[in-house]
Amino acid sequence: MGTVLLAALVSGATSGILAVLLVVAERYLADYGTCVVDINGGSKRLEVQGGKTLLATLMQEGIFIPSACGGRGTCAYCKVKVREGGPPVAPTETALLAAADLAASVRLSCQVKVRNGLAIEIPESLFLVKQFTGVVERIRDLTHDIKGLRIRLVDPPAIEFTPGQYVQLETPVYGDNPEPVYRAYSIASPPSDREHVELIVRLAPGGICTTWVFTLLKEGDTIRFNGPHGEFRLSDTDAEMVWIAGGSGMAPFWSIARHMREKGIQRKATYFFGAVKPRDLFLVDELRQLEKELPSFRFVPALSGAEGDGWDGEKGLITDVVGRHVEGGAAKEGYLCGSGGMIDASVKVLVAKGVPQERIYYDKFT
Amino acid sequence: MTPDTPAVGLLVILISAALTDNILLTRFLGMCSYLAISRQIKSSLGLGLAVTFVNTVTCALNAALYRYVLEPLGLHTSLKLILFIVVIAATVQLIEMVIERVSLPLYYALGVFLPLITVNCAILGTSLFMVNKGLDVVQSTVYGLGSGLGWMLAIVLLAGIRQRLKTAQVPRGLEGPGISLIITGIMALAFVAFTGMIQS
Numbered sequence: 369m370g371t372v373l374l375a376a377l378v379s380g381a382t383s384g385i386l387a388v389l390l391v392v393a394e395r396y397l398a399d400y401g402t403c404v405v406d407i408n409g410g411s412k413r414l415e416v417q418g419g420k421t422l423l424a425t426l427m428q429e430g431i432f433i434p435s436a437c438g439g440r441g442t443c444a445y446c447k448v449k450v451r452e453g454g455p456p457v458a459p460t461e462t463a464l465l466a467a468a469d470l471a472a473s474v475r476l477s478c479q480v481k482v483r484n485g486l487a488i489e490i491p492e493s494l495f496l497v498k499q500f501t502g503v504v505e506r507i508r509d510l511t512h513d514i515k516g517l518r519i520r521l522v523d524p525p526a527i528e529f530t531p532g533q534y535v536q537l538e539t540p541v542y543g544d545n546p547e548p549v550y551r552a553y554s555i556a557s558p559p560s561d562r563e564h565v566e567l568i569v570r571l572a573p574g575g576i577c578t579t580w581v582f583t584l585l586k587e588g589d590t591i592r593f594n595g596p597h598g599e600f601r602l603s604d605t606d607a608e609m610v611w612i613a614g615g616s617g618m619a620p621f622w623s624i625a626r627h628m629r630e631k632g633i634q635r636k637a638t639y640f641f642g643a644v645k646p647r648d649l650f651l652v653d654e655l656r657q658l659e660k661e662l663p664s665f666r667f668v669p670a671l672s673g674a675e676g677d678g679w680d681g682e683k684g685l686i687t688d689v690v691g692r693h694v695e696g697g698a699a700k701e702g703y704l705c706g707s708g709g710m711i712d713a714s715v716k717v718l719v720a721k722g723v724p725q726e727r728i729y730y731d732k733f734t
Numbered sequence: 735m736t737p738d739t740p741a742v743g744l745l746v747i748l749i750s751a752a753l754t755d756n757i758l759l760t761r762f763l764g765m766c767s768y769l770a771i772s773r774q775i776k777s778s779l780g781l782g783l784a785v786t787f788v789n790t791v792t793c794a795l796n797a798a799l800y801r802y803v804l805e806p807l808g809l810h811t812s813l814k815l816i817l818f819i820v821v822i823a824a825t826v827q828l829i830e831m832v833i834e835r836v837s838l839p840l841y842y843a844l845g846v847f848l849p850l851i852t853v854n855c856a857i858l859g860t861s862l863f864m865v866n867k868g869l870d871v872v873q874s875t876v877y878g879l880g881s882g883l884g885w886m887l888a889i890v891l892l893a894g895i896r897q898r899l900k901t902a903q904v905p906r907g908l909e910g911p912g913i914s915l916i917i918t919g920i921m922a923l924a925f926v927a928f929t930g931m932i933q934s
Contacts, residue, residue: 375809382799382817386824397831456842483838 406452406487407431412495422448422477422486432497432594433490434536435550439478448477452487455480498524499594500535502565504587510650513571514616515581516556518564519591526562527595529555531623532602534731535565535595539577542584551577554619554705554731555596558626565593566623570616600705600731607701608636610694610723612714614643614686617706620731622651629661638666638693642686642710644673668693686710687717697722704730744876747869750932751880757856758888759922764856768889769914777843778893782886784844786879788829788851789860792822793878796861797871810865818861826852856885892917 400418405425407414416425423439423446426432435446444464450473457470458479465474480486502519510516521527536550557566572578585591600620602609611621621639628635643649648671655667670682670689682689694700694717702718704711711730718728757763764785771781796818804810804817830848834841841848851857860881864874895917904913 371808371812374807375813378803378807378809379813379817379820382803383820386820390824390827393828393831397835455838458842 400483403482404485405482406485408489408492409487411492416482418482418484420482422450422475422480422482422488424478425482426477430498431490431494432499433477433494434497434594434597435478441476441479444476446477447474448480449473449489450475450480450486451489453485455483493597493599496528497594497597498527499592500524500527500565501590501592504585504589504591505564507585507587510568511648514650515569515571517567517569517581517585517591518557519567519593521563521565522590527559527565528562529559529596530601531555531559531627532600532620532731533596533598534600534620535567535593536597537567537577538592538594539580540592542580545576545580549576550594551575552597553616554598554600554623556619556622558623558630560627560630566619568616568619568622598731600703600729602635602703603701603727603729605701606635607699607727609638610690610697610700610702610718611637611639612686612690612702612704612706612710613639613641614706614710615648617704617710617731618651620705621703625655625658625662625665628665629658634662634664636664638668640686640690640693641667641669642689642706643669643671645671646674646677646679687713690714691717691721694718694721694723698724700727702728702730704728706732708732744873746932747873747876748880748883751877752884752887753925753928754932755881756884756888756925756928757859757881758885759918759925761859762922763859764854764885767850767854768885768892768918769911771844772889772893772896772914775890775893775897778889779886780840781844782882782889784829784833784848785851785854785856786882786886788822788825789857789882789885790875790879792818792825792857793861793864793881794871794875795821795825797864797869797874800865801871814862814865818858822857822861823852856881888918888921891921 398419402415403418405414405416405422414429416429420428421439423433423435433446433448435443439446441460441464447465447469454473454475457475461476461479462470464476500521501523502521504517505520506518508516508518532554534552534554537553539545539549539551541547553567553569555565556568557564569578569581571582602624613621618641625639627633628637639655641649649669652667652669659665659667668682668689670684670686671677671679672683672685674683697718700723702715702723704714711732715725715728715730719725751757758765758768767781772778799817799821800810800814804813826849833844833848860878864877867877869877892914896914899913908916
């Protein structure tokens with residue numbers, strides 16, 4: 369018995385002494401003092417305590433760089449251009465950055481430690497990105513596999529965004545999901561509704577986030593997300609627009625369409641929405657109503673597998689339907705949101721119809 | 735050559751640890767980082783120096799811990815392994831901090847292998863052998879230094895050979911670790927020649 373106690377005491381004492389030694393060393397050796405981080409050539413200057421990663425440092429200063437893996441160097445979302453002062457490229461970075469990225473001094477901000485002054489470049493829009501906490505106010509079944517979430521913002525209580533942008537929804541730890549993961553969802557509500565955010569989630573079998581939304585999330589639950597992100601938005605021109613979407617690709621257009629109604633924007637737009645069966649369609653009545661209020665707006669739902677369902681609307685693949693309707697594409701702009709395959713096929717059709725490639729904007733699901 | 739004076743004794747310990755009793759080439763300890771960081775002489779030299787330093791320091795600390803704490807208390811058999819590892823882990827942490835502060839290029843060149851020195855079996859092996867050999871604290875320190883230098887010698891030799899091999903046509907199935915292990919085997923054979931150097 370005495371030996372056991374003595375052994376425990378000796379082990380504890382030895383480990384304790386070493387721990388104290390390390391803490392003292394860290395205090396003096398890992399003290400990098402105050403470092404200045406210059407963002408976008410002087411547009412913002414941060415005086416920060418060195419020693420942490422760039423990602424963590426910026427987050428502490430309220431600048432949220434998108435990151436899905438939580439700073440462990442696996443997702444490659446947190447890319448930042450480090451113009452000056454960056455340390456050598458770590459092996460964890462070379463594995464995830466393309467040669468073009470490295471040549472342009474793009475780095476993973478979670479792998480770059482702030483040890484000295486840095487000059488970095490980030491998109492200005494990231495200054496507006498915030499971490500939000502909200503409460504799920506309503507969950508609505510839009511179709512058999514698509515749900516609409518309405519979230520009331522709590523902290524901060526309001527959001528500012530451009531219609532077409534997305535947020536990153538945090539899926540908390542549950543079941544087999546060992547760590548929070550982030551998934552991007554376009555905002556479906558108009559920006560005038562500043563206290564709410566609506567998202568449209570389609571069930572992806574086996575998907576971590578969608579499984580959580582479909583099986584565990586309840587009205588009244590607290591939910592966290594950051595945003596707004598993304599460059600998908602209406603251009604500043606007056607050109608006639610062709611919108612193409614499928615499934616939950618509805619979200620950004622539902623936001624844009626309501627925004628146009630509120631602002632009385634009379635820009636010509638034809639919205640092609642592709643689905644398989646009538647049961648896959650949603651928000652049809654609302655969009656028909658919108659057609660009446662905005663004479664320049666047309667909604668064209670198209671079903672590819674509606675034989676025998678009594679469907680008298682457009683039939684066929686969305687690409688064929690677009691091909692039949694769109695003429696004189698040279699003066700038009702394309703806006704697309706949906707799965708990668710659908711977007712690639714639709715871009716081809718639009719280009720064939722004469723729509724200039726650089727005026728086709730899309731938000732591809734990955 | 736017999737250990738007549740303390741100084742000669744220490745020299746014998748140093749040389750035998752580095753050459754005749756080379757931890758890598760006679761006992762094949764510390765192979766993982768040896769194979770992984772031996773592409774360039776520069777980084778293998780850096781890792782070799784780090785290992786040598788850690789080895790010397792941990793041997794001294796572990797010898798002191800063993801002789802003055804564990805042995806008098808009768809805990810030397812039960813706690814030896816655990817406490818040696820704790821001491822090694824703490825020392826490596828400390829050295830990682832120092833290198834990060836002093837030489838960033840070396841820090842990045844060593845990458846993940848710096849923390850991995852903690853589990854480099856050559857380090858723990860040296861500490862355990864020094865106990866088996868019944869060395870005192872000063873002798874152990876010298877033994878640790880010699881053993882580390884021997885490890886460094888082996889990895890730098892391999893890196894030098896591998897650098898030259900870049901232009902050689904190695905059969906495809908032997909590229910990388912395969913040919914490195916064959917080279918290591920030949921080097922080990924060569925080191926057998928040192929055996930007769932010291933008669934103890």
